[in-house]
Amino acid sequence: MDIKNELEKANRDIRLSEKEKSSIRSRAFRAKKTNFHLKPAFITVLFLLTLVVLSLPYLPLVNIGESAASPVNVYPEKPISKEQKESYYEEYTKIVEQAMDLKSGIGISLAPMQEFKETDWVAPIEFKKDIDEMVESHLATEADLIAKRESELYSAKTDRYGETRKNVFIYVPDFLKELEVTAHFDTRYSSDDNRQVFEDVASVSTAIKSPTGEWKQTSYEAAIIDGGQKYVIDIEGTFTLNGLSYEKAFAIEFTCDEFGQIS
Amino acid sequence: MDHFEKKEILNESMTQHGDYIKRLIFSYIKDSSKAEDIVQDVFIKFYKNLDRFEGRSSIKTFLYRIAVNECQNYLSSWHYRKLKITEKIKNLEYKSSVEDDYIQKEQNVSLSDLIGKMPVKYREVIWLHYYVELTVPEIADVLDCSVNTVKTRLLRGRKVLKIAIEESGGAYGYQK
Numbered sequence: 255m256d257i258k259n260e261l262e263k264a265n266r267d268i269r270l271s272e273k274e275k276s277s278i279r280s281r282a283f284r285a286k287k288t289n290f291h292l293k294p295a296f297i298t299v300l301f302l303l304t305l306v307v308l309s310l311p312y313l314p315l316v317n318i319g320e321s322a323a324s325p326v327n328v329y330p331e332k333p334i335s336k337e338q339k340e341s342y343y344e345e346y347t348k349i350v351e352q353a354m355d356l357k358s359g360i361g362i363s364l365a366p367m368q369e370f371k372e373t374d375w376v377a378p379i380e381f382k383k384d385i386d387e388m389v390e391s392h393l394a395t396e397a398d399l400i401a402k403r404e405s406e407l408y409s410a411k412t413d414r415y416g417e418t419r420k421n422v423f424i425y426v427p428d429f430l431k432e433l434e435v436t437a438h439f440d441t442r443y444s445s446d447d448n449r450q451v452f453e454d455v456a457s458v459s460t461a462i463k464s465p466t467g468e469w470k471q472t473s474y475e476a477a478i479i480d481g482g483q484k485y486v487i488d489i490e491g492t493f494t495l496n497g498l499s500y501e502k503a504f505a506i507e508f509t510c511d512e513f514g515q516i517s
Numbered sequence: 518m519d520h521f522e523k524k525e526i527l528n529e530s531m532t533q534h535g536d537y538i539k540r541l542i543f544s545y546i547k548d549s550s551k552a553e554d555i556v557q558d559v560f561i562k563f564y565k566n567l568d569r570f571e572g573r574s575s576i577k578t579f580l581y582r583i584a585v586n587e588c589q590n591y592l593s594s595w596h597y598r599k600l601k602i603t604e605k606i607k608n609l610e611y612k613s614s615v616e617d618d619y620i621q622k623e624q625n626v627s628l629s630d631l632i633g634k635m636p637v638k639y640r641e642v643i644w645l646h647y648y649v650e651l652t653v654p655e656i657a658d659v660l661d662c663s664v665n666t667v668k669t670r671l672l673r674g675r676k677v678l679k680i681a682i683e684e685s686g687g688a689y690g691y692q693k
Contacts, residue, residue: 257628257647257678261540264629268543270535270556275528278557282527282564391550398549429630466630 267402333372343367345378353385357490357503359426360392396425403430410508410517418516420508421463426493426500432463435506437487441514444482450514451482458487467495484509518567527564530580535560537649538584544633544644545588555591559584574658581649581659585641592637631678639674642667 334342343364350364362385400423410420418437423430440454455476462469471491478485485508493500509517518526538559543552562583570579632643645656653671657664 257632257643258650260628261632261644261648264627265540265543268536268540268549268552270531270539274553274557275531275535278531278560278564279524279527281557282561283524391548395549466627 267399334375339367339370339375342375342378342381343370346381349378349382349385353389354501356389357501358389358392359396359424359493359500359502360389361498361500362388392425399423399425399430407432412516417457418508420506422504422506424493424502424504426495426502429464429467429495431467431469431493433469434461434463435459435487435489436461437485437508439485439508439510439516441510441516447481449512450510452478452485452508452510453482455485455487458489460489460491462493467493469493482510518570523564523567526567526576527560530563530576531560534577534580538580541581541584541644541649542588544640545585545637546591547633551591555584555587559587562587575655578651578655578658581645581651582661585659628678635674635677638670639677642670643674643678646671 346364350362353360353362403423407421407423410418412418416438418439419434421432421434423432425431435458437458438456439452440456441450442453443449444451458474458476460469460471469491471489473491474487474489476485476487486505487508488503488505490501490503493502511517535556539552539556542555542559543549546552546555559580563580566579566583570576574582632640635643641660642656645651645659646653651659653667654664656667660667
């Protein structure tokens with residue numbers, strides 16, 4: 255196994271798709287086409303400018319500053335004061351904490367305040383937009399990668415001691431890691447529905463199946479839905495690789511069929 | 518260079534180097550949606566600048582230089598400098614050198630993982646040399662640094678990898 259093959263194997267899902275190529279062509283060639291229209295466009299702009307200048311004396315004076323709706327100023331025009339910076343930094347910290355509370359597996363850290371340049375200070379609303387985009391992009395990548403490999407997971411199995419095992423993928427930058435969730439379910443016969451339904455769950459635990467990294471479950475919360483036909487278990491834990499830890503929360507669903515088989 | 522010639526070079530380059538460029542970008546950025554944006558910008562910039570291509574380097578190194586520049590620009594941007602979507606360090610024990618730390622912890626990790634966790638300056642030369650198969654002078658051209666700098670980084674990068682591989686029980690064949 256050589257380095258090239260190993261990198262090729264690990265990155266085989268990353269490809270420049272035909273759709274992307276076509277988008278590149280269209281953007282590149284469109285940019286080129288604008289050159290052909292530069293002259294007529296320039297003449298048109300010149301004509302309009304002349305028209306505006308000529309008609310200026312006939313236009314009523316309008317105080318634009320008062321009539322225009324003031325847009326949200328996301329990039330302060332002047333250097334902001336020390337107090338404002340502290341206040342902004344406090345806001346930034348809260349926004350980052352809120353994002354981290356999602357335990358999406360992404361790790362976001364804020365650089366020390368002293369490292370911020372004047373141009374780095376943006377309104378908290380803009381900062382939040384940036385953070386939200388990061389988290390959304392991370393979750394989209396996770397959904398995409400899991401969808402591609404979900405078929406590799408074994409279906410749930412229940413052993414003779416009543417323990418059910420089901421595997422899931424979790425995504426922490428930049429890997430998918432496989433976890434095995436074990437739980438002990440009790441089912442009962444529901445005369446109202448004339449079928450078996452879930453009654454209780456206990457001993458929910460998780461173990462890492464991937465060869466690298468460590469997983470430590472910190473909590474779980476289970477809820478019965480769909481009239482006892484499904485159990486949704488929210489699990490939280492910490493994944494550690496090479497001394498770096500990522501907090502991760504994920505949900506797993508178990509289904510009870512009419513005969514009490516769990517999948 | 519006329520329009521048709523440029524069009525042809527763009528198409529050919531996307532076919533030959535598209536996957537490689539995208540993977541290289543991902544190795545820097547580690548964010549697939551951002552890598553998608555950047556790969557588009559790289560090829561558009563490449564196309565627009567073909568008129569300025571003087572033939573002193575190959576088309577391949579010209580393209581990779583643009584890709585590396587775009588990645589480095591992104592990594593030094595506000596977005597990246599102020600917010601690092603890398604890791605939340607909790608229990609990291611600080612060691613005297615990155616390499617020592619790196620080698621001790623990587624016992625059971627794939628070669629690709631090992632390379633992915635290397636500091637950028639070593640990672641980029643490893644990628645460009647072993648994966649993209651650029652020569653040392655070509656890498657120097659792409660990274661805009663001296664041939665000796667590339668050699669030193671390659672040597673150190675290889676050393677880190679080699680020791681890590683040996684410590685993992687020689688699971689990977691290591692050549693060069």
